[in-house]
Amino acid sequence: SQTIHQWPATLVQPVGSPLSLECTVEGTSNPNLYWYRQAAGRGLQLLFYSVGIGQISSEVPQNLSASRPQDRQFILSSKKLLLSDSGFYLCAWSPGVSGNQPQHFGDGTRLSIL
Amino acid sequence: AQKITQTQPGMFVQEKEAVTLDCTYDTSDPSYGLFWYKQPSSGEMIFLIYQGSYDQQNATEGRYSLNFQKARKSANLVISASQLGDSAMYFCAMSPNRDDKIIFGKGTRLHILP
Numbered sequence: 527s528q529t530i531h532q533w534p535a536t537l538v539q540p541v542g543s544p545l546s547l548e549c550t551v552e553g554t555s556n557p558n559l560y561w562y563r564q565a566a567g568r569g570l571q572l573l574f575y576s577v578g579i580g581q582i583s584s585e586v587p588q589n590l591s592a593s594r595p596q597d598r599q600f601i602l603s604s605k606k607l608l609l610s611d612s613g614f615y616l617c618a619w620s621p622g623v624s625g626n627q628p629q630h631f632g633d634g635t636r637l638s639i640l
Numbered sequence: 641a642q643k644i645t646q647t648q649p650g651m652f653v654q655e656k657e658a659v660t661l662d663c664t665y666d667t668s669d670p671s672y673g674l675f676w677y678k679q680p681s682s683g684e685m686i687f688l689i690y691q692g693s694y695d696q697q698n699a700t701e702g703r704y705s706l707n708f709q710k711a712r713k714s715a716n717l718v719i720s721a722s723q724l725g726d727s728a729m730y731f732c733a734m735s736p737n738r739d740d741k742i743i744f745g746k747g748t749r750l751h752i753l754p
Contacts, residue, residue: 558740569731569746570685577740614683626673626692626735629742631685 528553532617532632540640545590545604547635549617552598556622559600560629561592564614576600577622612639642667644732644745652751659719661748663732666713672736674715676706679729679747688730691715727752 532549539545551557561573572585574592582592589608593601600617614636618629643666653659665674674691691699691706699706707716715734719726732745 560741570744572741575741616683616685618685620740626671626690627740628673628675628687628690630687631677634683634685636683 528619528630530617530619530630530632532635534635535633536636536638538638538640539607541609542606545602545607545611545637547602547615547617547637549600549602549632550598551619554619554621555597557598557619558622558627558629559594560618560620561600561602562616562618564616564634566613570616574602607639609639612637642669642734642736642743644734644743646732646745646748648748649746650749650751652753653722654753655724656721659722659726659750660707661717661719661730661732661750663715663717663745664713665715665732665734667734667736669736672734674706674708675733675735675742676704676715676717677731677733677744678726679731681728685731689717722752724752724754726750 529552558577560575562570564570576582576594579594590604614634616634617632620627620629645664672693676688678686689699689701689704689706691708698708703720705718729747729749731747733742735742
């Protein structure tokens with residue numbers, strides 16, 4: 527069966543520090559991969575998605591970036607964090623076929639910027 | 641434009657009663673999928689149920705069923721015999737067939753009372 531791992535679970539970082547959140551999927555190949563951010567008590571905002579290695583689509587202009595160095599690995603990064611980057615970050619995957627596929631989520635990372 | 645609307649920000653329901661969470665959607669795509677997710681206080685997003693726009697029957701998964709009314713563009717989630725563990729945030733979502741992205745509503749927070 528497929529599993530998705532996301533880490534760390536919680537992270538406290540000072541303003542201006544770098545960020546690296548990692549997500550890996552097991553038990554499937556060529557998945558679509560997604561990064562979302564959720565502000566407290568709010569809905570999900572799609573940040574990035576990827577349909578293949580090295581293919582990244584950005585949904586929201588910001589100081590975050592994403593990379594997919596391997597088929598089942600998706601990384602969210604920042605060179606300098608802002609206070610507004612605080613939130614709950616979720617990684618998700620879906621089968622690599624077009625449309626109508628549910629996304630399956632990792633357990634999330636709670637990021638607090640001080 | 642694609643849009644999901646959940647008009648109930650919060651609901652309180654007595655344990656063992658049935659619950660209906662409302663969802664309406666807007667799309668010009670002829671083919672699409674509809675999803676419901678549950679987010680407990682721990683944060684993970686749990687996929688509950690899927691309905692395809694061309695499916696003739698309403699989807700069911702255990703105590704969950706989706707009341708799909710295509711002409712009204714509504715996709716309400718029905719939870720039968722509610723349990724304390726059903727207390728969570730519930731998100732309705734939609735994906736057009738041509739796209740790998742899912743659009744989420746803002747969610748409904750459900751409280752099950754003992």
